[in-house]
């Protein structure tokens with residue numbers, strides 16, 4: 146007999162991990178001849194090591210449920226570069242969850258018309274749906290006014306309490322934008338900034354722009370470089386080129402279905418999606 150958890154998977158991955166771990170590890174598992182197949186104590190050992198996955202995923206590292214990653218961006222559209230940064234950061238810092246936070250009004254000037262937040266949100270949900278450790282937040286979309294990272298970090302701090310360690314995940318290029326916008330000292334006081342090297346990024350320039358003190362607060366991590374950007378995807382769609390393998394297949398489908406990026410005027414997409 147295979148014992149299945151009686152509770153439905155809960156959206157909160159870290160907690161569902163705990164629920165699965167608890168339910169499984171508190172019950173011996175028998176086969177149809179009632180012979181003991183897996184004793185509960187063995188399951189408990191695996192659960193503690195994070196080897197019992199939530200919703201079908203098999204984590205490879207232990208998980209710190211009190212460590213949460215925040216990944217801000219315009220995500221117009223979300224692509225494999227974003228997903229890879231988030232997954233590598235999750236694994237490296239043993240994050241219990243990575244929360245993607247699409248912005249509403251990017252405070253830095255964009256030189257193109259940003260797609261409707263609802264499209265960007267929908268694509269982020271589609272792209273992250275198969276990862277139990279990822280979720281997408283409407284925090285910035287539902288907040289009126291420009292999306293400042295410090296406001297977002299404070300909102301999550303308030304929701305999650307002082308015991309949670311927040312990691313703000315970015316590509317190296319975005320660090321400069323974030324720390325030159327607003328209250329950089331408060332940002333580094335509230336969370337740990339982690340920045341993935343991005344192809345073409347000049348590390349020395351970062352120190353020059355931020356100053357040595359602030360630059361020291363940013364933890365850089367290397368990951369396999371993926372030279373993909375939303376800009377390239379938008380350009381390729383506009384030029385009628387393939388965007389397969391640059392992002393998740395259903396995001397490719399969504400882009401075409403909603404008519405995103407086809408020309409300058411259609412950047413905001415059809416509302417009916």
Ligand code: ATP
Pocket residue numbers: 217218219220221225226227230314315316317318319320341342343344371372373374375376377
């Ligand atoms: P755009 O070309 O419109 O600026 P983008 O691809 O840079 O889009 P953003 O939404 O601006 O995507 O970026 C969100 C975050 O993801 C930023 O921290 C950015 O540095 C990071 N990022 C985006 N693409 C990559 C990539 N290929 N490798 C590493 N980090 C990335």
Ligand code: MG
Pocket residue numbers: none
């Ligand atoms: Mg960018």
